[in-house]
Structures are given as structure tokens and as C-alpha cells.
Amino acid sequence: MTTTSKALREIASEYPSSVSIFDRFGIDLCAMGEKSLAEACAVLSLSTEQLQEKLAELHVSAGGVSDPAGLTLTQVIQRIVRVHHRRIRYDLPALAGMAAKLLRRHPRRDEEFAPLARHMEHLRAHMLEHIGREEQVLFPLIAHMEEDSIVGYPGGAASLRSISEPIARMKQDHAASGRTMDELRRHTNDFEPPQHACPTHRALLGGMRSFVEDLRQHKHLEEGILFPRALTMGTELASRR
Numbered sequence: 001m002t003t004t005s006k007a008l009r010e011i012a013s014e015y016p017s018s019v020s021i022f023d024r025f026g027i028d029l030c031a032m033g034e035k036s037l038a039e040a041c042a043v044l045s046l047s048t049e050q051l052q053e054k055l056a057e058l059h060v061s062a063g064g065v066s067d068p069a070g071l072t073l074t075q076v077i078q079r080i081v082r083v084h085h086r087r088i089r090y091d092l093p094a095l096a097g098m099a100a101k102l103l104r105r106h107p108r109r110d111e112e113f114a115p116l117a118r119h120m121e122h123l124r125a126h127m128l129e130h131i132g133r134e135e136q137v138l139f140p141l142i143a144h145m146e147e148d149s150i151v152g153y154p155g156g157a158a159s160l161r162s163i164s165e166p167i168a169r170m171k172q173d174h175a176a177s178g179r180t181m182d183e184l185r186r187h188t189n190d191f192e193p194p195q196h197a198c199p200t201h202r203a204l205l206g207g208m209r210s211f212v213e214d215l216r217q218h219k220h221l222e223e224g225i226l227f228p229r230a231l232t233m234g235t236e237l238a239s240r241r
């Protein structure tokens with residue numbers, strides 16, 4: 001459960017989607033971000049327990065710490081979807097929303113915030129589309145191929161052809177989102193808030209920092225483990241024919 005002594009800004013960095021809960025409870029992150037959860041609840045006469053309960057629902061499970069080398073491909077896919085795709089669905093809209101809010105709240109700093117909001121919105125749209133394609137096209141193909149491999153079904157060559165192209169496409173998507181992240185990193189001085197940054201700005205950059213780390217693990221599970229193992233399995237199936 002979220003500790004009540006943590007600053008709201010820190011909670012928003014750790015769980016960017018908490019911002020929508022703060023909004024729902026009438027808590028303005030720009031005005032109250034430096035206050036602790038308990039202090040903000042006291043000022044606004046809110047129930048700390050009720051807010052903590054809502055925040056607890058956001059805590060994404062780490063998905064277990066088992067070594068992915070011991071998992072089947074279907075289990076690797078489940079971990080990617082449950083942990084990393086879920087995080088994208090929760091956190092990216094919240095982070096893009098924070099960037100849009102900064103632009104609205106600080107119109108005089110549009111030179112700084114307009115590109116930030118634009119890059120964040122681009123990243124949000126691109127990544128949601130990307131994970132949709134993985135879940136609807138590529139991942140079911142890999143899971144079916146693994147089933148074929150287990151039961152010895154001789155459909156290998158077709159399977160290999162069917163996954164090779166989507167895998168290449170997903171890798172191109174990863175490279176494109178990597179370029180957008182590089183732009184964001186450059187534009188934000190490596191996610192380092194300037195001294196005068198307001199709590200929303202700090203929460204956004206802190207959230208981006210932890211999002212980047214999650215994205216690194218996510219990409220490693222796909223490009224370092226899932227894709228090469230799936231291609232090897234497809235090649236083996238094809239040679240069985």
C-alpha cells in the first residue's frame with residue numbers, strides 16, 4: 001500500500017496513472033505535488049484510506065522474478081502482456097496527459113512544452129498501436145507455432161514464414177520508438193528537471209525515467225528472448241517436414 005508520507009509528486013513518478021485518480025479526488029498535482037498523501041488528504045478533507053485503496057489498484061505486479069530462460073514462449077508472451085503492455089496502457093496515456101497539461105498551464109513556455117507534448121502524444125499513439133499488433137497478430141502466431149511444435153504438427157514452414165515478417169516489422173517499430181525516446185531524452189536533458197520545474201513537470205520526468213527502464217526490459221524480453229527463440233523453433237519445425 002502506498003505510504004502516506006510520500007510526496008504526491010513521487011507517487012505520480014512511480015505510478016503515472018495515479019494522476020487520473022488525483023484528478024478524480026480534486027487534487028491538483030501542480031499545486032499540491034510537494035505535499036505528502038496524508039497532508040493533501042487533510043487539507044482537502046479526503047479519506048486517506050479511500051485514496052490509498054484506489055492507488056493500490058494501480059500497483060502492477062512485477063510478474064514474478066523467474067528466469068525467462070525457463071519459461072515457454074507462451075509464458076514469455078503472458079509476462080510481456082501482463083507486466084509491460086499493461087504498464088504501457090496505464091502509464092503512457094497518463095504521461096502524455098501530464099505533458100499536455102504542462103502546455104495548457106504554462107502557455108509562455110510553449111517552446112519547451114509544445115515539443116514535449118507532441119513527442120509524448122506520438123509515443124503514446126505509436127506504442128498503443130504497436131502492442132495491439134503484437135497481441136492480435138504476432139503473439140497468437142507464436143503461441144500456435146509452439147502448440148504445433150509440442151504436438152508435432154508438420155506445419156513448420158508456413159509458421160516460420162508467417163512469423164518472420166511480423167517480427168521484422170515489430171523490430172522496426174522498436175527502432176522508431178527508440179528514436180522518439182532519444183528525442184525526448186535530448187529535449188529534457190536526460191529527464192533531469194530544471195530547478196524551477198513545477199511538481200507536474202517533475203512527476204512527468206520521473207515517470208519517464210522509470211518508463212524507460214521498463215521499456216528496456218520489455219524490449220529485451222522480445223528482441224533478446226522471444227523473437228530469436230520463436231525463429232529457431234520455426235526453423236526446427238520447417239526442417240521436420
Ligand SMILES: [Fe+2]
Pocket residue numbers: 080084085131134218222
Ligand atoms: Fe511488446
Ligand SMILES: [Fe+2]
Pocket residue numbers: 130134170174222
Ligand atoms: Fe514490441
